[in-house]
Amino acid sequence: MTTLSDETRATFADIRARIATIPRVSLALTPTPLHEAPQLARRLGGPRIFVKRDDLTGVALGGNKTRNLEFRLAHALRDKPDVVIVGLDLQSNSARQTIGCCNKLGLSTILVLEGKIPNEIQGNLLVDYLLGADVRFAGDRDEQRRMLDDAASEVRAQGLVPHILNDNPMFDVASAIAYIECTMECLEQLATVGATPRTLYMSSSGKGQAGLVLAKRLFDASFEVRCVTATREHSVPARTAEIANRTAARLGLELRISPDEVVNFEGYVGQDYGIPNAAGNEAVKLFAETEGLILDPVYTGKCAAAMIDHIRRGEFDRQDVVLFIHTGGVPAIFTHHHLWGRP
Ligand SMILES: Cc1ncc(COP(=O)(O)O)c(C=O)c1O
Incomplete structure (x- = not known):
């Protein structure tokens, strides 16, 4: 019916x-x-x-983020990136789904999380590691922004193309x-x-x-x-x-x-x-x-x-x-x- x-x-x-x-x-x-x-x-x-x-x-x-990543990563693919770089919170669900989706598209990831590395690796962070992201930690938002840009320079220096997802307007x-x-x-x-x-x-x-x-x-x-x-x-x-x-x-x-x-x-x-x-x-x-x-x-x-x-x-x-x-x-x-x- x-x-x-x-x-x-x-x-x-x-x-x-x-x-x-x-x-x-x-x-x-x-x-x-x-x-x-x-x-x-x-x-x-x-x-x-x-x-x-x-x-x-x-x-x-x-x-919920997997649905929107269909559009955001399509936008990112216009740059033909090798590495997607993303800055998010320490226990971010968005980060976990982003890394998983990038894996499905054959893209490497650098993840810059705001926060200190915890004693116990659990929850989303555990899955981020399992998914194989290059996980880095930033003390605050300013440092996170610098680290995103530094990561992009590092990728370029290797002759590869970075895409900073935080700058993606979608x-x-x-x-x-x-x-x-x-x-x-x-x-x-x-x-x-x-x-x-x-x-x-x-x-x-x-x-x-x-x-x-x-x-x-x-x-x-x-x-x-x-x-x-x-x-x-x-x-x-x-x-x-x-x-x-x-x-x-x-x-x-x-x-x-x-x-x-x-x-x-x-x-x-x-x-x-x-x-x-x-x-x-x-x-x-x-x-x-x-x-x-x-x-x-x-x-x-x-x-x-x-x-x-x-x-x-x-x-x-x-x-x-x-x-x-x-x-x-x-x-x-x-x-x-x-x-x-x-x-
Ligand atoms: C599990 C979960 N529910 C809800 C939300 C809120 O989503 P939004 O504010 O983007 O609609 C988030 C955002 O990170 C989330 O991880």
């Missing part, structure tokens, strides 16, 4: 045709699965819950496009089971959210988009609207998103970015115990904490359909193993 209208289908075809004009390489295993989570819903006594498995995008333990727009596509997948998959979502939850501080907000507008959809940030670094509504508008322009669409259309919850960050908190940890445990689904305590757990909180406050009816988009980040459970090591 499918409940997508002819009009929606035509709009999907139009948006897909526009996206098809942007250079791309195939990396992610899409469409990612989508399934219902009945045990979780039963435990919460709340609405029907579906989970979109973007933790299963297929490269180096998956996650990150924001590619993420938004990726999550317009993800929304289309979700709506198609939900239609096959006759479900219409009332609310979408996703961990985002703007880039992915821009895609969901654009999708809502483009498809004239009735669902609400509730994203949950894992950091207080940005003013997320303004950032989301700005990325959405740049993305719309890139796709040749005449529409404007304003910051007051953007719903993003900052209240679940807790103490700070990267620091697990009680509500997020409870959410991780609950998903694991009810559905065998592994979230992470840095991003998706905090987003799930928001969803659970809203359900417990009675914001949904039993027959409502809520969609939780799992953006990955799973290696962080090993970095924070002290949280789960005992019953």
